[in-house]
Amino acid sequence: MAEYLLRRFLQAVFTLLIISMIIFGLISAVPGGIMNAYEDNPDITKEDYARLRAKYGLDDPVPVRYVKWLGNLAQGDWGNSFVSKRPAIEEIGDRLPNTLLLMGVSLFFTLAIAIPLGIYSALKQYSVIDLVLTTLALAGQSLPVFWFGLLLIIVFSVSLQAPGGGPLLPGSGMRTPGEAFNLWDLIRHMILPVTMLSLVSAAGYMRYMRASMLEVIHKDYVRTARGKGLPENLVMTRHALRNALIPIITLVGLDLPYLFGGAIFTETIFAWPGIGRLFFDAALKTDYPVLMAVLMIFSALIIVSSVLVDLIYTAIDPRITLS
């Protein structure tokens, strides 16, 4: 076990190193960058310009800059944002809770919708409801996320009015400007982004749940359980559902980092002050310390969750061994 973890750890470090090289190279290859802001300003003298380039560390060739960045990272320093001058990690820390809140609530609703519907659909295979649900799921999976988000805004924040005037639901931000925090206000602001995220991903999960359940209910042990005379609802909850959930847990584990990717769209569309929006703004300004930090954290999350999923596998299925 320890040997296995060590091996996975070394693999992960190596993968992250390669990833960091690739993204650093890509970011550096973009023309322009932070210095463009000074390019056309006639009051910025040649000396000012040179001093600023040096301050941003842009005088060094890209490989040198990369090695410096990596060296600082090894000492726990992610660098300071070019734009705000604050440590990149603080910029992320400020926004992480917002992203986690949005993602957590969305994931909850995703599963709360997908699992019961998937089970129902499997149990009533080929019924009218099953057909409707699978069709809707397919449609939901095919929806472009950003388009769906814009549609929600147009319908609920522009066209539909609240009884007292103003839009029915706020389409941006996480609270009404200038008002003290209150839970209802936060919930109102979450409705649209959470709807967008959960409906689209619930569609996918529902299909997995249905497939997984269908596979399980035709297994021998389910027939045995029925044969023993167990009531149908106990057969389903104790024997079928538990086994059918295993692949879903795996999928959720693997999808977690992907959810953060979805955050970039959601947060940009709904001006949600989270990591996704931070990443988008940083990309527009070529603020590479922040870009690198966000991307490396995403990458590390992906690797960690894939290791975790492997470990969970062995825990729930004794036939699998780590080697």
Next chain:
Amino acid sequence: MKTLKHILALVVLASVLLAACQPAAPAAPAAPAEQPSAAPAEKPTDIPAPTAAPTTDPNAVVPGGKIVIGTPQEPGVLNPLLQASSVEDWVSAMIIEGLVLVDPAGKYQPVLAKELPTATADGLTITWKLKEGVKFSDGSDFNCDDVKFTLDAVLSDASQASTSGYKDIETLTCVDPFTVEAKFTKVYAPYMRLFNFILPDNAGKLEDLDNWAFNRAPIGTGPWVLKEWKAGDQIILEKNASFREEGKPYLDSVIIKILPSRETGMQLLGTSEINVLWDLVESDFPALEKLADKNVGYAGAVTGENELLLLNFGVTDGSAPADATNAPHPILSDLKVREALQMATDKQAIVDALLSGNVKIGSTVLPAGDFACPQEPSVYDMEKAAALLDEAGWKMGSDNVREKDGVKMELKITSSSGNQLREQTEQVLQKMWEPLGVKLVIENVPSDTLFAGWSSGGLRKVGKFDILLYTTGPFGGDPDSHLFSNYHSLSIPSKDNEGSGSNYSRYSNPDVDAWLDEASATTDMAKRAELYCNVAGQINKDLPRIFLYERLLLSGYNKSLQNFQISPSFVDLSWETQNWWLKK
């Protein structure tokens, strides 16, 4: 550039996801966050005269209340020494004031100075008289020491502020706490623009500038104090209780809300969820007019910038000749051709068709401010334009494109891609010039490619273009540095000067050089205005640029907000915000 970055963002994200054998994110373009193309302005709108004395009339000031200003961009820092974007400039201008600033008419006004600074006859000593009894929001007194500190700060190593002018100050003396005397090593003509922000002398240690708490909690003498900054969400400003004007600011607080896009801002303006939407552009006029019944209006100021066509006098192979006469452009180096192109450009039609006629056509490099120099607008005359081209030897070919010595009159027009208004302008020009026998080919590039610097081979810097379409001009007061960097022959980017300067036309006229040199060597305002006016006249004769229309600096607002004005400078909408109040 934006597209490029979107793609980059997606590619990078996708590569990360792929690395873990994950499905890639759907490659869908996210709604682009609008970049503010510093749009500038006239239309001193229906702004009521500041009503200072509270009386019983319905226009009497009602103090109190809060307003929300929407912005599609978020500031990173609020410290003028580190600021690098326009949103940072105006937000910090609500908190931090300068000695002299540019008012909505484009003229210099004393703010923390008692009066405009004076220069000695030789122009080498400038004296500022400071207002007395002014306090910073932390309670400390404002005096000459703060001016001195600001100078040291601007010149310190970590500062990112322009050192133009400041670096020519030999000594700065506090004659008394409220009299500042600066001796210059050489004449700095636009001295009025100096000290347009003042930091308190206790702001922090200069060598540690990047880590100042001040950067996100600035202290100034202005009407507002920063109370809370929720990253990515909103910035809350509260009234500065120790503001120097009794009973002001009228409002209790100003909230700056970060929005996903300008389009969202327009909606919020319509539903009164925000009172002000910062940074509109001329193409937003139709959307604004639709909101007129919701009491939404706009304020704007002519910035001195023009939307213009920049014509290249030199070869377009990227060799960046320092002297374009040795390596001339095969078509545009001929004055008659340039005159013909301007005559074939119906500027009024462009303004009417694309901008609802809300802006003035371009006619001069100096449209506004203390140094305004109006010129006769160009005449639209297709026949004369054709005659000029005939005269220059460009004969109409069988394919309705003129040619001369085997060269076709085919010109590329380049702008930054993704700007709808510019794309439309290019198409209109294409149509306008077609009957003249000029084939205009539209070839837009991402703005990062267009505006990139010398070292990264920016196509504007190295001269790889025929005609550029973009906006530039003397923004925010004094035209000295703009005219020098855009029209002086020393500002032609080439190997000789390591690519510095913005004279992308590679325009060189000894008279213009001489006038500019003379103007930058005197502090006599009247003399300078005359010299700059000579330059403006000569530019219209030589035509390195064709001015299409004057740009505005625009913001939309709900008209219940009184005294909302725009300063055509970095101050933007933050002009005398202490006078804002809400009419019920």
